[in-house]
Amino acid sequence: MTCRDFLKELTDYLDDAIDTKTKAELEDHLQWCHNCYVICNTTKKTIEIYRDSHLYELPDDLRGRLRSAIMSKCGKKDSSA
């Protein structure tokens, strides 16, 4: 397996969406290829850091205002129907 082959499978590997045989081949590659090990590790951290970052959380006050606006518009739509 080349590094290019490894990269092609990286997404499925990280998502655990590959068959056992391919997984074993990828893990064998990781044993000796330090570059792919680092890429795999830092890509995994990239995903985790975004997922855990709470980037763009909806603040409670804005959340309340938006929900009132939505329900009011839906109510108007009903009464005009």
Place this chain on the structure above:
Amino acid sequence: MPTIKQVNEPEPATEELSLVTAAKAGDMGAFEELVRRYDRNVFRIAQHITQNREDAEDVVQDAFLKAYQNLGNFQMQSKFYTWLVRIAVNEALMKLRKRRPERFVSLDEDVQTEEDSMPREIADWSPNPEQLYDQSELKDILGKTINGLPPSFRTVFVLRDVEGLSTEETAEALDLSIPAVKSRLLRARLQLRERLNKYFKSRRSGDGTK
């Protein structure tokens, strides 16, 4: 190496089904519960795509209103959330088109070749990024970095990796094939990794800079 855990487990399907059925029959309380359940997700998706707070607020309102108006057309074959995400993504892309018509790239366009995503800089990240930056600095870096990706890449990334939709659900929500979702996701992940590298790569002792 352990693989990525899926998060954001959806609510039990049967409970959601009864809420949607009640909302379709005109129960406003049931619809409000659906809003309450998914408003945070819709806001996050909208803000990731539009990169603009006001636009994201508009998208939340417009997406739920559109969902309400079209509940009668919802076939219950897919999950309500996937259907809602599809509406929200379309609303967010419309906002983006209005704001930046000259720069807009549609979800169908494959904007870069695979070579563009080939890793160039390889360095491990240690200590963890969370230890290098405080929370607001980190959010700033993450926001700027994802904003640099083409909309088609960051949309796939946010649905799959931030919101935890499956590849199949992402394909359904974006009207893309599964191979197209996988290809964009791989490239989005690799490009984000490459861009974050300049902030997070290991520093030699004595460097002293952040």
